[in-house]
Amino acid sequence: MNKLELKTEGETHVIARRRFAASPELVYRAHTDPAIVQKWLLGPEGWTMPVCINEARPGGKIRYEWSNGKGAGFYLTGEYLELEPYSRIVHVERMFMPDATPDNHVETRFDPDGAGTLMTMRMTLPDAQTRAAMLATGMEHGMEASYARLDAAL
Amino acid sequence: MNVGENLDSAFSALADPTRRAILARLAKGEATVNELAEPFEITQPAISQHLKVLEDAGLIVRRVDGTRRPRRLVKTRIDAMDRWLAMLRKTLEQNYDRLDQVLAALPTHQKGESR
Numbered sequence: 001m002n003k004l005e006l007k008t009e010g011e012t013h014v015i016a017r018r019r020f021a022a023s024p025e026l027v028y029r030a031h032t033d034p035a036i037v038q039k040w041l042l043g044p045e046g047w048t049m050p051v052c053i054n055e056a057r058p059g060g061k062i063r064y065e066w067s068n069g070k071g072a073g074f075y076l077t078g079e080y081l082e083l084e085p086y087s088r089i090v091h092v093e094r095m096f097m098p099d100a101t102p103d104n105h106v107e108t109r110f111d112p113d114g115a116g117t118l119m120t121m122r123m124t125l126p127d128a129q130t131r132a133a134m135l136a137t138g139m140e141h142g143m144e145a146s147y148a149r150l151d152a153a154l
Numbered sequence: 155m156n157v158g159e160n161l162d163s164a165f166s167a168l169a170d171p172t173r174r175a176i177l178a179r180l181a182k183g184e185a186t187v188n189e190l191a192e193p194f195e196i197t198q199p200a201i202s203q204h205l206k207v208l209e210d211a212g213l214i215v216r217r218v219d220g221t222r223r224p225r226r227l228v229k230t231r232i233d234a235m236d237r238w239l240a241m242l243r244k245t246l247e248q249n250y251d252r253l254d255q256v257l258a259a260l261p262t263h264q265k266g267e268s269r
Binding site for chain 2: 003004018020021022023026027029030036039040041130
């Protein structure tokens with residue numbers, strides 16, 4: 001079973017690591033093709049991503065909007081800095097809940113791992129407090145909404 | 155997922171940068187309103203308002219020490235948030251499980267890469 005590793009590093013980093021039984025190319029595409037992103041980066045039960053802009057090129061924009069269909073919602077914006085198909089993505093993102101969170105600088109690597117992929121996401125926050133806050137409020141509003149609904153959907 | 159209302163207020167209390175800074179300061183030990191107000195360019199009443207939010211969320215308590223009212227962190231409360239984060243970690247894992255399914259359904263262009 002593939003397990004997510006989530007840990008902090010130093011004062012300002014958060015590292016997430018996960019293996020996937022698919023090639024780096026596919027996992028990379030699942031992170032950069034809006035039609036695929038919309039299939040899995042959804043919110044908790046009842047949440048959808050009606051807007052998914054993902055311009056996978058340096059300087060390209062990212063905008064994800066989540067809605068629960070009952071008037072509640074939040075969004076994320078970002079910009080791509082570097083893309084090396086199908087091995088590495090560097091982008092910056094921030095959540096709006098509704099105020100903007102400090103920028104989260106994210107480097108995502110997709111390394112071949114047998115027949116699959118080892119994905120390593122290294123997030124860098126401006127300072128330790130911001131990281132603590134992201135692990136709390138950012139996850140509450142953002143990652144929870146992004147990741148929570150799996151059981152029901154599978 | 156079902157997040158307890160209490161924890162909800164704790165996380166909401168953390169949504170403000172000044173309050174996060176106050177908690178960071180209190181993580182080093184208890185402090186009075188004046189001591190807490192020192193690094194900020196805001197008034198003491200404003201600090202007191204932030205402290206009230208943190209107290210209402212159960213993240214800090216005050217004790218009486220003569221005329222001083224030093225605040226300190228409530229460790230059990232912080233621990234509860236840690237447990238909540240552990241739950242969230244599981245949620246993240248579940249999300250990637252979902253991505254597994256999506257990846258398995260994607261057409262592949264190279265033999266041997268499907269699961």
